[in-house]
Amino acid sequence: MNFRPGYYLIAIGMSLLLTACGSKNSSESETEKLQGEIKIDGSSTVYPITEAVAEEFRAEQPEVKVTVGVSGTGGGFKKFGRGEIDINDASRPIKEQEATTCNENNIKYVDLKVAYDGLVIVLNKENTWVDHFTVAELKKIWEPEAQEKITKWNQIRASWPAEDFHLYGPGVASGTYDYFTEAIVGKSGSSRGDYTASEDDNVLVQGVSGDKNGIAFFGLAYYEENKERLKLVPVDNGKGAVTPSVETVKDGTYAPLARPVFVYVADAAAKRAEVSAFVNFYLNNAATLVTDVGYIPLTAEEYQRESAKFKGFSTAQ
Structure with missing residues (x-):
């Protein structure tokens, strides 16, 4: 068999050209514009x-x-x-x-x-007395009957001030509200009604950051965006106080306020x-x-x- 370099090079060139054309068509297909x-x-x-x-x-x-x-x-x-x-x-x-x-x-x-996502409990930066909440204390604050009985800090824990606290949280149409009430109160959609409610978490951030006696809950991501303005509170579910973070939400130690x-x-x-x-x-x-x-x-x-x-x-x- 006679080896003919000219024909061999032409064949390679044609092969490369066809490959390039095929790649172009494939690329165009992958980036097809939709409406x-x-x-x-x-x-x-x-x-x-x-x-x-x-x-x-x-x-x-x-x-x-x-x-x-x-x-x-x-x-x-x-x-x-x-x-x-x-x-x-x-x-x-x-x-x-x-x-x-x-x-x-x-x-x-x-x-x-x-x-x-993890749900966080946040306070005003000027709050110096709360170092953590237990799940039982959060239930004591938020359950429906608390509206008539629990309104001051020292009714949550005796060593805290005899001042009224003010609650902020998502509205009743919020999945965050449903999840929080189920995890903390024990029944989805069940809570006291005398709190400042908003579907906009930025409103809740504003409320607590301007209220020394404010308490709020919302998603971890909103705290991360506003951490300079708020105090983050660890939660103790019976196994010691755990601070919410990417790590504690992911590994399940921040319970019961972590969710998909x-x-x-x-x-x-x-x-x-x-x-x-x-x-x-x-x-x-x-x-x-x-x-x-x-x-x-x-x-x-x-x-x-x-x-x-x-x-x-x-x-x-």
């Missing part, structure tokens, strides 16, 4: 995560309009159950009545865990290319973006399981 609108609402706790994901997604898919509202987990589920939104941010699992509404309106859904947070995706929405792309983008990038906004990411294996769960749901629709 449409994605409507999201729900939890103020999950909002910073979803908004961070939406911002990055908009950069890749500028023709897709992604709107993220904040009406609380319960408010979001009301819209979700009526088919008004595609995705609901939720800081707790869906309730039985909410699931029934979805079923009555023929809305199937998948719940996807996206991060972990979710997004719920409707079946009709999952069929649309832009929503499917957004959810996949969310799960593929959450580990980095969750950390950026102060939450605790799942493990790589957990994100893989959530991705497989969504794939199974979306392809079954």
